[in-house]
Amino acid sequence: MTDQEREPAATGAAAPSGPPEPAADGTAPQGRDETAELRAQLAQSDERYRRAVADYDNLRKRMARDVHQEREDERTRVAARWLPVLDNLELALQHATAEPASIISGLEAVREQALAVLADLGYPLRADLNEPFDPSRHEAVAALPATDAAPGTILQVVRPGYGTDERPLRPAAVVVAKGA
Amino acid sequence: MTDQEREPAATGAAAPSGPPEPAADGTAPQGRDETAELRAQLAQSDERYRRAVADYDNLRKRMARDVHQEREDERTRVAARWLPVLDNLELALQHATAEPASIISGLEAVREQALAVLADLGYPLRADLNEPFDPSRHEAVAALPATDAAPGTILQVVRPGYGTDERPLRPAAVVVAKGA
Known part of the structure; x- marks a missing residue:
């Protein structure tokens, strides 16, 4: 299992691209092995980065x-809530033809139903x-003088x-009481 | 500084962690410089990966x-579409009291308006x-014999x-014509 060493995030060291500088000592075998390991770690880190970018893109x-x-589903849910109201409006209309007197109470019930859906x-x-x-x-649509109400009521x-x-x-669009 | 990143277990390319092997040649300065550059690149790659992971998380x-x-907004949009229908239902009811004969045509108009909203x-x-x-x-709610319609109509x-x-x-809930 890999458990590679990391540089602290805060260093932010850019890879130097200048000419090689001479080493202070000559531990060639040590440097050789380290290079191979670093290359492997770099390949791994790059691959991990590429996967993270692909994950990001897929998530997006x-x-x-x-x-x-979600928007479509919500539209469907909310629209469906109104169908019983419409059904009852149609029933009230059907009854109205046969029995005109019943329509007002029928429509009061439809109105209550619509208010319940909204609530x-x-x-x-x-x-x-x-x-x-x-x-x-x-929204004030008019202001009228009022003797029995405080201004702004x-x-x-x-x-x-x-x-x-x-x-x-x-x-609400409202009519408010004018100041005296 | 955090140093907690782990490679997922399923990935390949494990970094070798065995003892150093001897180098084939003795280019110490070259190896030394390469090591420094690789370390810098690795730090950069790791940092890039960490940023990608943070981006992913923020996006999520x-x-x-x-x-x-979006769901809330859609609910508001759809609910608001029904308010004019409700307004007209209320106007029809108000008129009905004063002028009962007008209510049926008024409510037919409300019904048409509701159908337009749905459409x-x-x-x-x-x-x-x-x-x-x-x-x-x-949805078939009943089947009736019919002489002037094909079965299933x-x-x-x-x-x-x-x-x-x-x-x-x-x-739609429907009544269908039975087969002979």
């Missing part, structure tokens, strides 16, 4: 494929009504917001 | 983060009615299928 290619596949994906409906306006999660949610502070999906 | 960590982020994500609604049954993309789509042959999302 494999992970690029993984990223692509389950990590994007709950935010309750913004009567909250103080926060530019990081609200959200008077109306025009389009609801979804998500959390950590994972916002969409800010 | 970075790409694991990328995969996670745009790569999962179009499949048209399976009257097609020959294909177990790779259909799809007589009814109970629950529609979505996707393509390459990227199926859900098989």
